[in-house]
Amino acid sequence: MSAPIEVPRWVDLALVPALAVVAAFLVAGLVVLAIGENPLSATLILLRGALGSGEGLGFTLYYATNFIFTGLAVAVAFHAGLFNIGGEGQATLGGLGAALVCLRLDFLPAWALVPLGALSAAAFGAAWAFIPAWLQARRGSHIVITTIMFNMLASALLVYLLVNVMGKPGSMSVETRVFAPAAHVPFVHELAAQFGVPIPASPLNLSFVLALAMAALMWVVLWRTRLGYAIRTVGASPTAAAYAGISNTRVIVVAMLISGGLAGLVAVNEIMGVQERLLLEFTSGAGFIGIAVALMGRSHPFGIVLASILFGVLYQGGTELAFDMPSITRDMVVTISGLVILFAGALDGLFRRPLAAAFAGRGKGA
Template identity: 80%
Template sequence: MSAAPIELPRWADYVLVPALAVAAAFVIAGLVVLAIGENPLESTAILLRGALATGEGVGFTLYYATNFIFTGLAVAVAFHAGLFNIGGEGQATLGGLGAALVCLQFESLPGWLLVPLGALSAAAFGALWALVPGYLQAKRGSHIVITTIMFNMLASALLVYLLVNVMGRPGSMSPETRTFVPAAHVPFLHEILARFGVVIPTTPLNGSFVLALAAAFGVWLLIWRTRLGYAIRTVGANPSAAVYAGISISRITMIAMMISGGLAGLLAVNEIMGVQDRLLLEFTGGYGFIGIAVALMGRSHPVGIVLASLLFGVLYQGGTELAFDKPAITRDMIVTISGLVILFAGALDGVFRAPLGRFFASRRRGDA
């Protein structure tokens, strides 16, 4: 018999539990930092200062957060349908391929048309790559976790083959395409603001950040304000009730996976069209896997996902500054801190939920 679900007020579930998870992760990380002979308070101050105290730091933080928003939303949509999509890496990889094909084949188009077409192609390729595991789950009973893991590897192998044998830049020793035409570039934020006379530091932050926020708003509308979103949530919450209500579980499974894959594919807009201006290997950088933690911390809600993405953006950018100022705290230490956040926000979620549930239950009994 499964344990009864722990009921918490919405504010506690969406704010207090994640905050406690982050605090616990930083406490444990602080003990590790202390064990290697560094001051954890000073290290935390350097991390936060490097991510938030300068215009350059904020720009890099938001740039990293953009990728996390896309992948976190991708995981969240699948979560709502009761699916665990851990194929964000592969779907983003195919999104990069889709964006590159458009940017390389339609170089004569003006930027106002080429950039949207590249973004649509990225989303479409990511969606189609996610559709196959969705179909296998819906029609053949294959487990979505296994198939999405396999498709991550297939996407990586496919990209290596294409960049080495088909799309690679002639004469280059690196597996990458030729540079896109300037019209295919998503403008940097400092370039956009410079047109209005506003000068900010040069960072990789580009228009994709606005696209990520728009995607978060779109996911909120889809999941909580449309019939399709209601069907997705019903299938995820109670498949038997969904069948009784006449909802096709196989159809919703495939649709949810396509939406999830399309969102993951949009990561390529930020990396391929916004920063790199070419298709190259491993541009996904593990963002697809971090998206799982982002969705867990954000409770699969777009607002929570944006906030969790900012947290991981701070860890990425601030961790770089910290590793520079404190050589004893290597980049691997920052990965460890991120892993602790993931551990407490996901695997050890019940450590905080259970006592909080008892506390609020006793409060309700006292009020009664």
């Protein structure tokens, strides 16, 4: 096994990911050029569609909200040495938890119903992560295998419940009835209108504030608490953690519960904020994008927020790009996202190694 490539922390957290993004866009530009389009024009359309208007920015941050939750979920597990790829299933169960509260307790006022729905979403997401965590901690079952299996189980369970138990009576759509107005997480443009500030309508809602709060909370937990120290110690060396008296079993289970709870909060944005009912596939792959976000953000909450916004830009800007340049399909936008993941992950050493050599040489010269 080769030794890790050491670089200054700011290079690892900022410069390397930035170079990965630039490289991904340069390669994507060559692809765009190959099909006869102008890469610069395509980039400008993408950025203008995502950031050039209030509506576009709202959609960008709406997408980013889901990615912050799932990125944090992957990062917390990763700090414990676990690769949780079950964000899709945990978010799906989070939607079930939120829906049960919103449908059964719809007599409650908004100030009680919305927090209860969010707590239920987190609790169901955490519960869905518990069994893979317990199997990993007590039986040695690989967390990757169990979490991806639980993604499929969650999808099948939701189909069964929506078709046979919770479906809207008399409707052919596989979804529940619409929630009561009290269960709605307010849109940002609705709140702004109450203060006389006109903002274009978009799906952006207060879940974005919740996502930022969770990012700040996870920073505190991971780097300013004994639990966070235990999680990072187990992730760095389970043997050393056990020697220091830290229970690996306990840390694995707790880290996965936190991870599943964060993924479950996707339901607050989608189910309670936008859709206002439970329906199939509301996660839209956010659980898997969270893996790329955590990788891009170096599993640091601040980096995850920035990486989430980047992928939000690609999602929203890509939609505008596919509309304005029909020759650039949605699949090509997915390819750009894949290139970002490729350069940030598999080709990480492509930038890290020369940067390490450059900074080492500068240190010697000093």
